[in-house]
Amino acid sequence: MNASSRAADLLGRMSLEEKLDLLSGVDGMYTKGVPRIGVRRLRMADASMGLRDGEMEATAFPASIALAATWSRERAQDYGAAVGEEFRSAGIDVVLGPGVNLYRVHECGRNFEYLGEDPWLAASLVVPYIRAVQAKGVAATVKHFVCNNTDWHRCVSNSVVDERALRELYFLPFEAAVCDASVLCMMTSYNLVNGEYAGESRRLLSDVVLGEWGFRGLIMSDWGGLWNPAPAVTSGLHLEMPEAKAFDPAAIRTMIEEGVISQADVDTRALRVLELTARIEELQLEIPNPNRGRIEEHAGVALEVAREGIVLLKNEADALPLEPGATTIAAVGPAVDPTPTSGGGAAAVSAVDPVSIAEAIVAVCPQACLLREADGGTDEVLSKADAALVCVGYDGEREREGCDRPFALPPDQVELIRRAAAVAGRTIVVIVAGGGVEMAGWADEVDAIIHLWYPGEIGARALAEILFGEVNPSGKLPVSIERRAEDRASAPNYLPPGGELYEKPDYVSQDAIPYDVRYAEGVFAGYRHLDALKIEPLFAFGHGLSYTSYSYRDLRVEPDGDRLVVTFTVTNDGERDGKETAQVYVRPPAALADSVPRRLAGFAKHLVPSGGLVEYRVEVPARAFASWEEGGWRRPTGRYTVEVGASSRDLRLKAAVELDEFRPGGAGGVL
Numbered sequence: 001m002n003a004s005s006r007a008a009d010l011l012g013r014m015s016l017e018e019k020l021d022l023l024s025g026v027d028g029m030y031t032k033g034v035p036r037i038g039v040r041r042l043r044m045a046d047a048s049m050g051l052r053d054g055e056m057e058a059t060a061f062p063a064s065i066a067l068a069a070t071w072s073r074e075r076a077q078d079y080g081a082a083v084g085e086e087f088r089s090a091g092i093d094v095v096l097g098p099g100v101n102l103y104r105v106h107e108c109g110r111n112f113e114y115l116g117e118d119p120w121l122a123a124s125l126v127v128p129y130i131r132a133v134q135a136k137g138v139a140a141t142v143k144h145f146v147c148n149n150t151d152w153h154r155c156v157s158n159s160v161v162d163e164r165a166l167r168e169l170y171f172l173p174f175e176a177a178v179c180d181a182s183v184l185c186m187m188t189s190y191n192l193v194n195g196e197y198a199g200e201s202r203r204l205l206s207d208v209v210l211g212e213w214g215f216r217g218l219i220m221s222d223w224g225g226l227w228n229p230a231p232a233v234t235s236g237l238h239l240e241m242p243e244a245k246a247f248d249p250a251a252i253r254t255m256i257e258e259g260v261i262s263q264a265d266v267d268t269r270a271l272r273v274l275e276l277t278a279r280i281e282e283l284q285l286e287i288p289n290p291n292r293g294r295i296e297e298h299a300g301v302a303l304e305v306a307r308e309g310i311v312l313l314k315n316e317a318d319a320l321p322l323e324p325g326a327t328t329i330a331a332v333g334p335a336v337d338p339t340p341t342s343g344g345g346a347a348a349v350s351a352v353d354p355v356s357i358a359e360a361i362v363a364v365c366p367q368a369c370l371l372r373e374a375d376g377g378t379d380e381v382l383s384k385a386d387a388a389l390v391c392v393g394y395d396g397e398r399e400r401e402g403c404d405r406p407f408a409l410p411p412d413q414v415e416l417i418r419r420a421a422a423v424a425g426r427t428i429v430v431i432v433a434g435g436g437v438e439m440a441g442w443a444d445e446v447d448a449i450i451h452l453w454y455p456g457e458i459g460a461r462a463l464a465e466i467l468f469g470e471v472n473p474s475g476k477l478p479v480s481i482e483r484r485a486e487d488r489a490s491a492p493n494y495l496p497p498g499g500e501l502y503e504k505p506d507y508v509s510q511d512a513i514p515y516d517v518r519y520a521e522g523v524f525a526g527y528r529h530l531d532a533l534k535i536e537p538l539f540a541f542g543h544g545l546s547y548t549s550y551s552y553r554d555l556r557v558e559p560d561g562d563r564l565v566v567t568f569t570v571t572n573d574g575e576r577d578g579k580e581t582a583q584v585y586v587r588p589p590a591a592l593a594d595s596v597p598r599r600l601a602g603f604a605k606h607l608v609p610s611g612g613l614v615e616y617r618v619e620v621p622a623r624a625f626a627s628w629e630e631g632g633w634r635r636p637t638g639r640y641t642v643e644v645g646a647s648s649r650d651l652r653l654k655a656a657v658e659l660d661e662f663r664p665g666g667a668g669g670v671l
């Protein structure tokens, strides 16, 4: 018997009381099971950056945003496979990740848990991640559906978003998770969307996710994220976590008597819990359990993700790499040792024996002379050094779930950067944070800037390898970093008037005053806004330097069914091998009203040997640049321009293609 028939059979043997009981969790992280008929509990744990469990040791991977900065489907797959294996070995059935809320404001305290500002990039990476997790016999949970793009009093914020922006931006990675990756679970978000709590919205859950996308898996609430029993019970959501509140069995019984919900609706929900359990049992019979606890090779996966995700933002006059033998380095700043491994909250994996930046420098280049502030005071070590490495940013205390953090760095850190720049021969700034920080005020004064993100247990080693040229950097920004906070599209529509950032997390309280976050920029978010208004960012979406240089040529764009096949050649003109992420953007026909200037529609990353070349081939499905118009997807007739390059502001090749109207349909997949 397959999982669905088994689940249906079990449902037929259950009383109403047992069914009602199954609709909520227990003991923090479990489904309840039905012991009388042998249905076991499912165990869940957080999540996308590795296993967070108070008792078990686990690999602490780089933050999800670092994965996004790799622009690598292979790294996403390896990361997902490693996470899946650790969960499976630990006896956990459901991974409460990955998170794919788009990066709307720099301040969001959970940006580090997500995959950047672009829906196509997020969708392209989340699909291999989820498939790889589930191929290990555990369920993935795509979260938090939807528009949880700030953590500022998240339980009272109402994201007011137009339909087109929902479809083209905020829904898209979720839709890909459902339709392309067959994700087994989805988690709703804490916030309201257009006036309804996400977990209580029939329109979001029944109409879109279950109806239009045909989701066959289980929709659970975020922890304590349902408040109003009647809409929660009728929205389409199947499971309330971590325990019954809105889904109180006695209250649902009354709702059945009053006709708010039928017994058949209860059956539908209970059936999903049974189906998930049966499906996981089936997968676990097919796929052997590695049974190895924390798996040593996974540090290697974490290291590779860090190597490819670290972004070299600026490298004036080849300040990097450092010459290994001849360098005295003053490493200063709060992130030198210990180096924060992760932002805080549900995603934080406590790293066993994490490597700090100071330790990594000594390990990678024992001959380098490393000076620390303790070796004579900040000014003295800075003045003695060939290179100052200023390691600044945030940590899991200040950048975390339940609150947001400033775009600007703390003033004492900016002061430290300036002191170093004034005194040291060369100043290299390393940013440890879950997203962009304000840099324009000091970026011109320093020689090099590197974004490390949150590096997990071993990513600091990748940083040292990049500093000394053992690894050629290849990460690219999954977000735009503007010169001024007000240049960001979302800037006028974020905190309510008078709202101030706070530091102590607010997890599930509704004590704050409800407020609207108007997504007035619509689809003109992130780089789309900067391109439309011709605002020069400090560092553009897709930007990231290398120690070599690449040239692009021979662009061809061929329609193939409803896809475009884009091919071109990338040559490595420098002396080091390197990995280059080439990006494909599509500009709509000039005549189209309300179109964003360009959209990321594909990308590919390949190793290009020094002096060699690689033929790139990128398939662009119609959905990558179709728009949501009057209830459906449409790619209008016209002349489209395909642009290819190294970032959204470094486009090297261009070709036009005439296309007829096409209406990509239904639940057939996004990618």
Ligand code: BGC
Pocket: 046, 047, 096, 143, 222, 223, 346, 401, 507
């Ligand atoms: C977070 C979720 C997490 C859940 C369980 C919530 O506070 O928002 O992302 O999966 O807790 O720990």
